[in-house]
Amino acid sequence: MSKKKITQNLTFWVLLSIFLGVLVGHFAPEWALYSLMEKKFTYSFLGADISMGPSVSELLSGFFISLVKLFIHPIIFLTISLGIVNMGNLKKVGRVGGKALLYFEVITTVALVIGLLVSTILVPGEGVIRSDVAGGDISKYTSKAASFSWLLFLKENFTVQVLFFSIFFGVFLNSVRGKARMISGMEQASHWVFKALHWVMYLAPLGAMGGMAYTIGKFGIHSLLPLAKLMASVYITMGLFIFIILALVMRSCGERITSFLSYIKAELLIVLGTSSSEAALPSLMQKLEKMGCSKSVVGLVVPAGYSFNLDGTSIYLSMATLFLAQVYGIQLNWEQLLTIIGVLMVTSKGAAGVTGSGFVVLASTLTALQVIPLEGLALLLGVDRFMSEARAITNFIGNGVATIWLAKHEGEFHAPEPE
Numbered sequence: 001m002s003k004k005k006i007t008q009n010l011t012f013w014v015l016l017s018i019f020l021g022v023l024v025g026h027f028a029p030e031w032a033l034y035s036l037m038e039k040k041f042t043y044s045f046l047g048a049d050i051s052m053g054p055s056v057s058e059l060l061s062g063f064f065i066s067l068v069k070l071f072i073h074p075i076i077f078l079t080i081s082l083g084i085v086n087m088g089n090l091k092k093v094g095r096v097g098g099k100a101l102l103y104f105e106v107i108t109t110v111a112l113v114i115g116l117l118v119s120t121i122l123v124p125g126e127g128v129i130r131s132d133v134a135g136g137d138i139s140k141y142t143s144k145a146a147s148f149s150w151l152l153f154l155k156e157n158f159t160v161q162v163l164f165f166s167i168f169f170g171v172f173l174n175s176v177r178g179k180a181r182m183i184s185g186m187e188q189a190s191h192w193v194f195k196a197l198h199w200v201m202y203l204a205p206l207g208a209m210g211g212m213a214y215t216i217g218k219f220g221i222h223s224l225l226p227l228a229k230l231m232a233s234v235y236i237t238m239g240l241f242i243f244i245i246l247a248l249v250m251r252s253c254g255e256r257i258t259s260f261l262s263y264i265k266a267e268l269l270i271v272l273g274t275s276s277s278e279a280a281l282p283s284l285m286q287k288l289e290k291m292g293c294s295k296s297v298v299g300l301v302v303p304a305g306y307s308f309n310l311d312g313t314s315i316y317l318s319m320a321t322l323f324l325a326q327v328y329g330i331q332l333n334w335e336q337l338l339t340i341i342g343v344l345m346v347t348s349k350g351a352a353g354v355t356g357s358g359f360v361v362l363a364s365t366l367t368a369l370q371v372i373p374l375e376g377l378a379l380l381l382g383v384d385r386f387m388s389e390a391r392a393i394t395n396f397i398g399n400g401v402a403t404i405w406l407a408k409h410e411g412e413f414h415a416p417e418p419e
Helices: 003-007 010-027 056-087 090-122 139-146 150-156 158-174 179-219 221-252 257-263 265-274 277-291 295-308 311-327 334-353 357-369 374-409
Strands: 041-045 048-052
Touching: 010 056, 010 179, 010 265, 056 090, 056 158, 056 179, 056 265, 056 277, 056 295, 090 158, 090 221, 090 295, 090 311, 090 334, 090 374, 158 179, 158 295, 179 265, 179 277, 179 374, 221 257, 221 311, 221 374, 257 265, 257 374, 265 277, 265 374, 277 295, 277 374, 295 374, 311 334, 311 357, 311 374, 334 357, 357 374
Parallel strands: none
Antiparallel strands: 041 048
């Protein structure tokens, strides 16, 4: 690749920005954490939670993520509604949705089991001295865990609400006379939404640099040492899941996981830098369509997967639970391990609907298990941000693989568009 092509490549600039963010966060944390405001503020706009931190780095990262979030719901609505109309057969829509939910449950259960197995073999909690690990306040997570409900999940998860509304609207539009004019207008709107998103993605390097500078600047690389074994175990497990389980899924439909990862490398770097899989969701949908997946399958599977197919989150939750048991010297029997899997199969599906989702679900699991001290959650607060990157990347890849698999098995995968 020529020098000119490299400098015009988004992947190059995102990778460079992540590197610069690490340098700034490590060598000049006072700059990374320099505050422009007194406190963090959050507000909702068009169903998206806009969150800005007080520091310069948080502002850069938060501004980019918030901009992308504004596109997510319009894209979901337009993509699903148009996809259902174009598919025409409502029975097929129901079949794809049913297959997607079944796939999600099977794969996330496999992720939970793998997390428990690796934790049992590597024993990341062995030898960890609790007094050496910086703790934190977990009260807000435990209180939310106590009040968690599926009604709350549906109420707070605006993405799922938009998903259901889009499905109903698509079905309604399918039966309307003179729908051609409405469809034409929606297709034009979809074109301009994606065009605007294309311009927003040029800000991705700033978002990635801000996110990485904040993480390193606030927590510091030294904070990882006491829990280094846990972090290494989580990253190893995520790697095994991607390159064995998801690779087998891809091979079953004639694709290669390595080719897919190379295809979405720019999006993966954005997720790595911002620690948010939502930051690259619209771009993933666009790339899956270009790869050959039909608009209807992409629009249905990807948004649903962000709530119900959290592979990385499932792995982390199972490993964190076993890690805390090992730290406290608690030997769990097979019945208790099966209870962990059973509880997480249910509670992990609500992770996307609650702020501080990982800790809320983990607190719910420990409460249900009633053998591991709840205060152990404080041990994980310092390194959670570093592990959230692995969770987000695994969730992101998992939803892409799910979409390709379903598109292939439904005959909704066609030859890629020519460049």
